[in-house]
Amino acid sequence: MAVSEAQLDTWSNQGSEQQSAATYQSIREVLDDPAAPYHSKSYEIFLQGSYGNKTNIWADSDVDIVICIDSVYYSDTSGLSAAEKQNFDRGFSRATYQLADFKREVFDWLRLKFGAGVRIGKKAIKIPGGNGRRDADVLVCAEHHNYISYPAQGVPQSRVGVVFWTTEGVEIVNYPKQHLENCTTKHQQTNQLFKRNVRVFKNMRNKMVDDGLIDKGLAPSYFLEGLLSNVPNQLFQMPYRTAVSNAIQFIINADRTEFTCANGYHWLLRDGHPVCWPPADYEVYMYQLRAFWA
Secondary structure: OOOOHHHHHHHOOOOOOHHHHHHHHHHHHHHOOOOOOOOOOOEEEEEEHHHHHOOOOOOOOOEEEEEEEEEEEEEEOOOOOHHHHHHHHHHOOOOOOOHHHHHHHHHHHHHHHHOOOOEEOOOOEEEOOEOOEOOEEEEEEEEEEEEEEOOOOOOOEEEEEEEEEOOOOOEEEEOHHHHHHHHHHHHHHOOOOHHHHHHHHHHHHHHHHHOOOOOOOOOOHHHHHHHHHOOOHHHOOOOHHHHHHHHHHHHHHOOHHHOEOOOOOOEOEOOOOOOOEOHHHHHHHHHHHHHHHO
């Protein structure tokens, strides 16, 4: 379908921030309450997702909040040599307080404060909206270190992210801070056009869902941000029709197997990985996007 420049300009605008900011602030205050049973532990609270990245559109609802314990952390030493693994093992000690303990205490505290509607979802704790708050997801996670080197002397090198387990027992390691930082850098390097175009693509996705072209959930916002993060900076140009056409054409012609997520660490398109976009879903989305944009 033909999309006017005026419509694209409207779609590029950021959605309301006032209610999401109020939601984050009210939940953060509860999470960081000195009376919370886990308050003596070391942890960090921050926004992630569309609101954290400022790519939210008017249709976005849930506010994604992270509470990450860093007084304990989990490790991946698979990239170390045998000697480096021995160096790591010599200094390793298992903490008595684990992520499962932290999540249980956070959940009990949130339920005490926000009521019986609080429940545990597949990945995050779900807090229903009310009293001016939006619905919110609270991801309870721990710091994760993917070790690159572990010398006998000197400072080990590691890639620091977060880790959590789904209710099905699937381990997920991700890098939300790097995702946000990389998107912000790309936004600056594209003359403030990257995040605007992400919003355009998110609104186009929603229109495609409304028109019955794709199923809801086929093209999550996280993966759309990742997809566009692979588009070269110089292709983000005004007017928006040029930027969108440039991006679609680049994506079609590029080697999709080399695309990464916005964090720069995970591949964007792979089967069997919980942090990657299934290629079959991507193919359906791109086929319908080309038809929608034509």
